[in-house]
Amino acid sequence: MSNIASQETTNSEAAVYQSQIASLNELLRVQEQIIVRQTGKLERMVGRLHNRVSQLKIAEEKLQKYAAELEQANNEVKEFAYIVSHDLRAPLINLKGFTVELRSSLNTVKEAWDAAAGASDSQRQQAGEALTKDIPEAMEFINSSATRMDRLIEAVLKLSRLGRQELVLEKIDMEEIVRGVLKNLGHQIEQHQAVATVKSLPEVVADRTCIEQMMGNILTNAVNYLEPGRPGLIEIGGERQDGNVTIYIRDNGRGIDSRDMPKVFAPFRRAGKQDVPGEGMGMAYVQKIVRRHGGQIRCESVLGTGTTFTITLPEVQTQEQGAEHAKSA
Known part of the structure; x- marks a missing residue:
């Protein structure tokens, strides 16, 4: 009888152990599933993070490119402004100078006209030179400077239009x-x-x-x-x-x-x-x-x-x- 009781005790303990092992296996299986799910989530998060980092890197590269282009454009605008102001100013200075010369020639003519009755040969000669040489020459220079300015302005407008027109690819x-x-x-x-x-x-x-x-x-x-x-x-x-x-x-x-x-x-x-x-x-x-x-x-x-x-x-x-x-x- 004692052997039978001992055997039953052993079987009972074995059953308990098996039950415990089964419970542990089930716990391990559940934990494994949790870990797998969490690992999947983590991998997806890492993937999204990687994509986000890639997007940020691309955005940063574009930003750097735009910053470089903007700096280049600013430098070109400064240079362009200097060149245009310099080249447009030169004809204006010529216009001003020849206007003064034209006024001086007109004064010479006026003085000769006022003294026409008793004008000396020298006065008549000066008046003649003013009418036939100085004034026409000054007017020609004024016309030339104005034409030059017109061409420069037209060139600036053309460059501006070129920068604004829609491209048809x-x-x-x-x-x-x-x-x-x-x-x-x-x-x-x-x-x-x-x-x-x-x-x-x-x-x-x-x-x-x-x-x-x-x-x-x-x-x-x-x-x-x-x-x-x-x-x-x-x-x-x-x-x-x-x-x-x-x-x-x-x-x-x-x-x-x-x-x-x-x-x-x-x-x-x-x-x-x-x-x-x-x-x-x-x-x-x-x-x-x-x-x-x-x-x-x-x-x-x-x-x-x-x-x-x-x-x-x-x-x-x-x-x-x-x-x-x-x-x-």
């Missing part, structure tokens, strides 16, 4: 644009005994009118500044690289002195010998167009050897992105 065949510009420059190219070579050019997404003006200005300069007495060579090519389209215009013209390089894109500034008509606004227009499309332009040149302009534009951009670039330009 479309796929553009750059080879077609370039060949069209070269066709219009055919007579000048022939006069310079130049050869223009058009290599492979990728399509761009841009405003057609702006791109035509951009290439027209650069290629016109390339032709106008070829070295006399040396057969001119102009090469236009491009490629796609890292999500951008790069276009280059290379010539073997007179080149630009390194000291004149800061003038290349500055409004109303011209580099080198001033033997080509113009206001010095062509490349300022080009730079404005490139920046409005979210691109960049750089100039490399060696005096006496030639110049290369390189333009980089985004390969693909939406109308909204184009509008954003236009606002920040």
